[in-house]
Amino acid sequence: MLRYLLDLKHLFKRFVLIANVMPALFGFFIALKYYELSFMEYIGDFVLLTVGSNLLVAGSLALNNWLEADVDRLMERTKDRPTVTGSMSLRSILTIGIVLSIIGEILLFTINIEVGLLGFIGWYTYVVVYTVWTKRRFTWNTHVGSFSGAVTPVMGWAVVETSTLHVIPFSLFLIMFLWQMPHTYAIAIRKSEDYARSGLQMLPVIKGYQTTIRRTAIYIGLLVILPFMLDSFSMFFYLVISVLNIGWFIVALIGFKASDKKKWARVLFVSSLIYLLSVFIIYLIFV
Template identity: 50%
Template sequence: MITEVIPSVEKDRSISRVIADIKSLFKGLVLIANVLPVFVGYWLALHFTNAAFSEHLDMFFLTMIGSTVLMAGALVLNNWYDVDIDTVMTRTQQRPTVTGRISLKTVLILGIALSIIGFVLLLFTTVEAAIYGFIGWFTYVILYTMWSKRRYTLNTVIGSVSGAVTPLIGWAAIAPAMHIVPIVLFIILFIWQIPHTFAIAMKKSEEYRVADVAMLPVVYGFDMTKRQMAVYIICLLPWPFYLSSLGMTFVIVATVLNLGWFVVSVSSSYIKDDFKWAQINFLYSVNYLAILFIMMFIATLPFFN
């Protein structure tokens, strides 16, 4: 009986390892975080154009699958290109590109294939949605990963464009995105990503320093990073008022979230441990985004209006 159990255990471990490698290669949580704004952008476009969700199911699946596959391709190419950095940083040393469980050639081919497939699928929605998808891909892969990440502290600002276009993709699949709502969503996401990323950079500053990545805390220190985070969070304050069409409840919740984050960002005088402070800000930023976009969805449900 023992000899029969051992192969089964080994098989289970092998399957778990494959799943873990795939999740790591596609940066599962990052991918999910980027898909949510695509969905919300799509949903809000339906709401503001008085279109029925059931009548656009084909467009919905094309948009969601196309954008997800395109973003997955970008994330895989990021893993392929950054293998030298990932080898040095503790948090990325178990990625399959580092361990060699998946060859770099395979990763490169997979990243290119997914990118092409995702872009083509988006072309079957609208050209505008595909253009926003390409802008996000090009910004993340070329301008951020290959050009600015290792050279300039502005890499965070440049990379923020790629995540900010996601609601535009969803909206443009239904209607032209030259509308106040998707534009404001773009601005909010763009601003949000900067203090969110700075918090991560502070938490992992020593790893970034060893990997020679030009993150703001590494080049200019924690005090400068904290000041810039507070400034960007202040910049978030006015934008919920441009989304009053989502209802007063949403505006109030979004404003409270913004004020709460500002309070957290200036709490460094009370929290002396910089790494603890960075972790608190990181957790707040993650929950901030989730609550904000879920509220946008809830605020436009028929029973809520």
């Protein structure tokens, strides 16, 4: 049983699972606060969102493992996945991915059509467009993966308000999209040897570290100016989030002069997690 649970942990990429579900839950609570609604009125939908999004993301990650079994065998970072160790058959992993994805989608559609459609868009973009089509062919595969992740807070918002044509979910989508680029680049720099062996078209491998750091600075720079392109927030919101954005931008700039790029990438990675959590907390406080 313990071996099976460990296999599932590696199959579902535990921290990736959490990082994808968390924005959906924050989007839900931000919408509740904005519209001044009671959590108890939506507790049923909250349960469906939590379970459905977890199952859908877990299913997509299992399918990602199944589709990348060949390259995972070439990388140190994926050596413990059941697709590499052989502790689970590829057919079993495919079945798990399909079944969890279907059940997750059904639960999300039970909430409302908008949530179900947004969940499907995120799943399809990640599994088909990102994993199948772009990851082995183009360095801009990261943009596709970022789009998939950026849908999640909007999905959470749609549980409460089906119209997502609003500045708050729109800004959360943009933040999530821009945030994922430096976050993913940090991983790609740290694991560049793995990606080089695998043949996956990651930017640090194809274009080098300096280009990747330059792109990182550009995307975080866009995060710095993004709040001022949006209306209807308080002055305190702009002040606090600007301090946060500038702080992260400084981390990006340090990368140009860092003698140890991988050490800098570790700092960038950790700071990206702190940044994202801080952004959601700021939204919860100030919306």
